[in-house]
Amino acid sequence: MEQAFLKYLAAQKQTISPDSIGIGDDAAVLSWQADQKLVVCTDLISDETDFHLAEVTPQQIGRKALAINLSDIAAMACEPVGAFLTLLLPQGAPSLELAKQIYEGAAQLGATFNCPILGGDTNSWPGKLAVSVTVLGRCPRDKPLLREGAQPGDAIYVTGSLGGSILGGHIDFQPRISEAIRLREICGLTAGMDISDGISIDLPRLCEQSRVGAEIDARLLPISDAAKQMSQSTGRPPWWHALNDGEDFELLFTVPGAEAAHLEAQWTDSTPVTKIGTIQSGTKLFLLDETGQRQPLKPEGFSHQ
Template identity: 45%
Template sequence: MERQLIDYLTKHLPSSDDLLVGIGDDAAILDWRTRDDLVVTSDMITDQIDFILADADPKLIGRKALAVNLSDLAAMAAQPVGVIVSLLLPSTHSKFSSIDPYELALQLYQGILPLAQQYDVVIAGGDTNCWNGPLAINITAFGAMQGNIPWLRCNAQAGDHLLVTGTLGGSILKKHFEFTPRVNEALSLRQQFNISTAMDISDGLSLDLSRICRASKVGVELLVDQIPISVDAQQLSLQDKDQLSPLEHALQDGEDFELLLAASPTEATRIIESNNLSCPITHIGYFTKELGLYSIDTESQRSKLVPQGFVHQ
């Protein structure tokens, strides 16, 4: 099966000047001679946690496996260059899948390849295994800083404005499969503005924000009435049995994969006024010297906010 997949990929992967040695040798070689720092990230997505194989189109699963990694590179302001794809495929006779593993691998790649091409990311290699277990996909992604300063979580300053791309909440309805990793937005921002800090929202706005605060040793005041709530958050909230308001969904739903950004008041104002990204960008709060998360509503009521979101086991 692995041999068959390697033959398929060797034929179907687009060539790239960046790839000096591709799939089929003991390792791949990427041209890094004209690049500087190497930004690396790795995310594994698994059946029953990040998707339900029985219910989902494998193309969307493959797409998501790549997109979550591109989102991490965007959160560092890195230019994506290449990825390594490792697949753990359920055997035909296991209870974990009804699809032939080679067919499943092809469908996963049919989701990975178009997104890789869209962002000019080379698939440098990987590892493919069949086993008597559920589907898991691990992608390791490489990016380059190209002389730019990476956006680290620890650099938010008291006084900085908090900005967010896109709209938040209700990702489970479809966005967790279909989201746009904010690569182009990050590259556009890094070129035009000074950003103190960035992070992608993978576990929920309030929880991920608490992580920036912890790393930067600052607090935050969230302008809750400014938070851009998605249509899906509103729709989810209307569903039977749903216990949460649209705002609560926006505050604590995971997998929005939008960028949280900190910038000085001057820079933040320039960013909002320039309005030249392909998605909305909204000012939703202020970083403060005082530690802790607080919400501020339209009547300037200030209340303590408990960070909530998806907690990894």
């Protein structure tokens, strides 16, 4: 099967430069521009943990496997260069067809982000489906955006709207590559990451790396329609879902307080950016709840195992 799939991949003829070498040799070869930093992220999704094979298409699985990695590249405010796709396919399934469909989903998303699939590995085994993706990216500026660097007084922002991704958003979200790059052009981002486990878990991670505290306001959270829908079945307020639900894959970033007005005036992108709070000195994190009551921010989201 592997040889047949490699032939299929080689026929897709995705190349990134005239002297790059595509699929079919022992490794892929890329030219690299002088002195551009290289960023590398790798993330795996598996059946029954990150998706249910019976409920989604193989193309959606391939798309998600690439998208979560592109979201990591966006979190660094970098640009993707190419992706490597490793498949663990259940034995007995029509493997070649499944592999092609997963690849298609990844390649289609990759094409919209200038991120061709440059290689990978395919394996059949007596287990469930898993898809591992590694993405290489390049840093258009001196330094990638990191989780460290936030300063007391910085404004805390998020892109898009939050919550309820389990209703579908976790499968078809848009990685915020272009938004991150545009944000860096407009203002001096001090720190950033993507929201994979929910703000109540991810903001503490950013604050820990930056050695700062924070206060966010539940009344400022941009609430998705899916969060409102979830609220109806769980009985929890929509802001609870915006704060705690995972897999939004929006950007969480900080901007010097003095630049916040400039950012909001300059921002014309269709993806909204919303200020949700402020970085504070110390190491404690607080939440202003829907009544304006100040309380400790508790991590109630779903942490990826």
